[in-house]
Amino acid sequence: MTPDPVRQHLQSLPEPPLSDELWLRLSARHQRRANHRRVLRGATLALVLGIGTLWLAPWTPSGGNGPSRTHPATTTSPDTSVQAIDRALQAAYARGASDEEVAPLWEIRQRMIVEQPASSTLPPLSATGEST
Structure with a gap:
């Protein structure tokens, strides 16, 4: 495989100098992304813990099979x-x-x-x- 002369020329060029303002912007963006990832990890953990708690908690149906909590059975009820x-x-x-x-x-x-x-x-x- 023969090397491309354009590619060789571009690789031989020195890196351009970057301004201090650009480094500050890059650093701020990096910090925002890190904070965003931290918030997403926390929200995911809270969601998983919430679902796990609901899944593992004992479930008691509130159907109409028994007396309701707001209207308990009276002593006059035969059942x-x-x-x-x-x-x-x-x-x-x-x-x-x-x-x-x-x-x-x-x-x-x-x-x-x-x-x-x-x-x-x-x-x-x-x-x-x-x-x-």
């Missing part, structure tokens, strides 16, 4: 005791309880449902939340 047993069962299953641990709760729940008077049972709710 109050059954709902308490249901919550205990859910908590047991959530912590990975064995069948031997949850069997007594199921027996108590079954007895409570059988012993309830027929007049106190509530009509079933449809998928929209209205009585059928």
Whole structure:
């Protein structure tokens, strides 16, 4: 491969002198980029920690299956005791309880449902939340 005479000539030229103002601008730009990278790293770390916290935190659904926090079940509600047993069962299953641990709760729940008077049972709710 033969060297290009133009390229040889350009490489043989000395570096041009740079003004002090240019060095100050280059230094300031370098500092801004470093600060920008530092802010991006901090924001990324905060985002990852936030997502990790949400992902690892226990999730409790706030669906309509149980009494709401704003309107707790009253003592006149016939299902109050059954709902308490249901919550205990859910908590047991959530912590990975064995069948031997949850069997007594199921027996108590079954007895409570059988012993309830027929007049106190509530009509079933449809998928929209209205009585059928």
